[in-house]
Amino acid sequence: MNLFTINAAIISVTITAFSFNTTSALAKCGDITIAGMNWASAQLMANVDKIILKEGYGCNAEIVPGDTMPTFTSMSEKGKPDIAPEMWINAVRQPLKTAIDAGRLQAINKAPITGLGEGWWVTPNFLKKHPKLNTVEKVLNRPDLFPYAENRSKGAFMGCPAGWGCQLAIANLYRAFQMEKKGWVIVNPGSGAGLKGSIAKAANRGENWFGYYWNPTAIVGKYNLIMLPFETKWAGSKNWDGCIVKPEQDCANPKPSSWTKSEVRTIITSKLAKRGGVAARYLKIRTFPGSVMNSMLVFMNNKKANGADTAIEFLTRHSDVWTKWVTKNAAKRIKAAL
Numbered sequence: 001m002n003l004f005t006i007n008a009a010i011i012s013v014t015i016t017a018f019s020f021n022t023t024s025a026l027a028k029c030g031d032i033t034i035a036g037m038n039w040a041s042a043q044l045m046a047n048v049d050k051i052i053l054k055e056g057y058g059c060n061a062e063i064v065p066g067d068t069m070p071t072f073t074s075m076s077e078k079g080k081p082d083i084a085p086e087m088w089i090n091a092v093r094q095p096l097k098t099a100i101d102a103g104r105l106q107a108i109n110k111a112p113i114t115g116l117g118e119g120w121w122v123t124p125n126f127l128k129k130h131p132k133l134n135t136v137e138k139v140l141n142r143p144d145l146f147p148y149a150e151n152r153s154k155g156a157f158m159g160c161p162a163g164w165g166c167q168l169a170i171a172n173l174y175r176a177f178q179m180e181k182k183g184w185v186i187v188n189p190g191s192g193a194g195l196k197g198s199i200a201k202a203a204n205r206g207e208n209w210f211g212y213y214w215n216p217t218a219i220v221g222k223y224n225l226i227m228l229p230f231e232t233k234w235a236g237s238k239n240w241d242g243c244i245v246k247p248e249q250d251c252a253n254p255k256p257s258s259w260t261k262s263e264v265r266t267i268i269t270s271k272l273a274k275r276g277g278v279a280a281r282y283l284k285i286r287t288f289p290g291s292v293m294n295s296m297l298v299f300m301n302n303k304k305a306n307g308a309d310t311a312i313e314f315l316t317r318h319s320d321v322w323t324k325w326v327t328k329n330a331a332k333r334i335k336a337a338l
Contacts, residue, residue: 029059029278033081035066036307039192040297041113041216043307044314045085045288051311052286052322055337056330057278068165072096075269076104083283084267086112088214090260091165094241096267106273108283109266115290117215118166118262121225123199126208136258137231139210143183146210151185158198158211159186165245166212169259172244176254187211199223214262216290218297230258278330286325292318312338 032053036046046063053059064081071084072092076099089096089107099105120136126145133139143155157179160167173179174186189195195211196219202209203223213225234240235257243251244260266283273280292314300310315322316338323331 029053029057030275031060032062032083032272032279034061034063035071035075035081035084036063037066037068037071037084037086040218040300040307041293042086044293044296044300044310045112047307047311048314048322049083049085049283049286051315051337052282052326052330052334053279056326056334057282059279067163068092069163072267075099075267079104079269079271082269082272083279087265087267088118088165089263089265090118090240091168091245093237093245096265103270106268106270107265108268108273108280109286110263111287112264112266113216113288113290113293115216115293116262116264117227119212119214119227119230119259121209121211121213121220121227123203123207123209124224124226125203125206126210127226129208134228135231136228137177139228140177140179140182140184146208148185148187153183155182155184156187156210157184158195158209159188160212161189161191161195168247169240169244170212171248172246172251172254173257175248176244176256199225216294216297218294218301221294221298222301232256232258234258234260282325286322289321292321 034046034049036043050061050063053061066081066084068088068091071081072087072095074080075084076095087096096105096107100107122139127134130142130145133142133145139145146155146157148154148156157170157174159170170186174184179186187198189198195213198211199209199213199219200223201207213220215227219225235255239255239257240260243254244257266286268280268283296310296314299305299313300307303309305313315334319331319335326334
């Protein structure tokens, strides 16, 4: 065997070993299920996570349908799905703490999106017409300005779709602020799309609208919605976590309160946390800037794009953001897959 043959053999063995180690490392990621919640930002995040984990690290990543309460319950009790990319914890704060303390779940990322806000909003046209009605409590005294389509003697407050965690909080604040006595009804929009559609319809017609929403979202940016402050101070965690976010039968005496501080977490199961590896490391540092998230939600809305298409647009348009979350080799593999 001559020197050339020996060197070629060494190179071949080295390449083979490198290839085996890379494939082996990617294969270790294994199967991962990701909750695809039914609102836009969560759909985007779930699809971005899927692409990055699958194409960048070789995970067998799959998105499964989800919603705040059903997903939390399933993760806590059954250990599936593995990841909830965008869990708004106001509705599950105490049971989440219990699950974390018991070692069933882990909040691996405490700031997956920046610039958050959750509360009760009005259209800017309303405040232009009624500048003195600039707090929640002042608006609650004027249900006549938001006539309910099915009974115009009542005021319509647009609430949350069934299954969303905020539905319980709104129902209990409705009782706490004696909104029924003041002439209000809670309107169930039926879905996230229905809630968004009610805002667009009112804004485009110059009509008044009052209800629940959150930021960052395309609809807030597009129509310049205004979140009203509460005059009432936050009544504390005992009232909020122990009553406001619970079913009515477990909240006999809700106290009036401002909306709690909005907090979002990326939650993973203890099983995934124990596995650690690339998935856990990636999720720990994956944070979407609020301005970037809003721009992608506007794209999603304007183009009628789904979460998968918007994820590809994000990865194509904002490599300056997501490449900071992954290794250089993973970034190369992801870019090649786009």
